[in-house]
Every structure is written in C-alpha cells, then in structure tokens.
Amino acid sequence: MPAPSPLFVLHVATPIGTMQLSSTENHLFSARFLENGFETDSPDIPDCLALAATQLNEYFAGTRQTFDVPLYGQGTSFQQQVWQALRQIPAGRTDHYLGLAKRMGNTGAVRAVGAANGANPWLVLVPCHRVIGARGQLVGYAGGLWRKQWLLEHEAKMSGTYQRGLF
Known part of the structure; x- marks a missing residue:
C-alpha cells in the first residue's frame, strides 16, 4: 500500500x-x-x-506498558489480525508463531503469521518483539536481535514478570 x-x-x-x-x-x-x-x-x-x-x-x-495511539490501517486483513493478536501479548510475556496461529484458529498459518509479524510497521508500539522461537530462542526482529533482547529484558523488569528459559 x-x-x-x-x-x-x-x-x-x-x-x-x-x-x-x-x-x-x-x-x-x-x-x-x-x-x-x-x-x-x-x-x-x-x-x-x-x-x-x-x-x-x-x-x-518504564512507566507505560501498552499504547493507545491511533494506527493507520495498512496491511491485509490477515496482517491486521496478526497485529491485533500481538497487542494482546502483555509486557513481560512472550509467545511464539505457532501460539499466535493457534490463538487465531489456524495452526497451518505459522509461516504466514511470521511474515505478518515481520511486516509490522509499528515497532515497539505493536509488540512484535514479544514473539520468540518455539524453543525459547530469539528469532527475527526488524530492529535487530540485540534490540529485541533489550526490549524483552526492559519489559520483564518493568512488569515484574520474567519467563525463565527465554534465551
């Protein structure tokens, strides 16, 4: 678009x-x-x-965990569904592509979920950094993996939650 x-x-x-x-x-x-x-x-x-x-x-x-900025409605209907699902992952928590696909009711859409996650135009505000690999490893982030790790650690401190075994 x-x-x-x-x-x-x-x-x-x-x-x-x-x-x-x-x-x-x-x-x-x-x-x-x-x-x-x-x-x-x-x-x-x-x-x-x-x-x-x-x-x-x-x-x-460290004083805000969610965003309510009005976003420009770009992307396909599927991408918008994925981006909305990303916004449901709380700060200090993570999910993986299969988990997102399951929550969306389509376990066969794992790769499409990954592609939509990678196409997210609103880094940080739509928290695609909260998506990790199924085995807990850091995978893909348009801002760089070092930033993804920093963001996840920042949110863990901010929210008081930490998922063991992330990295």
Whole structure:
C-alpha cells in the first residue's frame, strides 16, 4: 500500500537508538529504528504524532506498558489480525508463531503469521518483539536481535514478570 500524503515525521531518541515516527494528520503510519542519519522533523507535528512520541518516552522510562495511539490501517486483513493478536501479548510475556496461529484458529498459518509479524510497521508500539522461537530462542526482529533482547529484558523488569528459559 502506498504511503498516504502528507506524512509528518518526528524522531525520538531512545536508549536503543533513534526511532523515526511517521504519521498522517490523525494516524501513526510507522515507527522504526534508524541505523544511520535521518531527515529533519516536520515543522508541524500533529497530535497523534506527539502522542506516539510521549507514549514511547513513557515506555522507555518504564512507566507505560501498552499504547493507545491511533494506527493507520495498512496491511491485509490477515496482517491486521496478526497485529491485533500481538497487542494482546502483555509486557513481560512472550509467545511464539505457532501460539499466535493457534490463538487465531489456524495452526497451518505459522509461516504466514511470521511474515505478518515481520511486516509490522509499528515497532515497539505493536509488540512484535514479544514473539520468540518455539524453543525459547530469539528469532527475527526488524530492529535487530540485540534490540529485541533489550526490549524483552526492559519489559520483564518493568512488569515484574520474567519467563525463565527465554534465551
């Protein structure tokens, strides 16, 4: 799906690198980590983009575990179902691709769940980092496995829960 126009851009410094947030006037379009330099922030920042930045700052400060930023409805119906299932995994907990497929009522969709997880445009806000391998190993994350591990450890401390044997 092509990006809507206009897009507004805001950068947020986090303990694990700069995140670039993009939005329409009313919905967050993407949240991703940058590996290199970045463009400048938009001169005008819509409320939804400011809200996303505020909530991310609260999350990294350890005072927020969930997000309620309005998201731009991109992706297929199946992807949107997976992304909604990701939002049901509480901070400090994890699931795996088969577990998500089972919860969605389709155990044959493990690879499709993995692909939809990898296509998530809203890193951290839609917690695809909470999905690990069936044997408890860290697997794929668009922000890098080191960030995934950091996020899981951060959430374990923040929530007071820790699943033994994750890594």
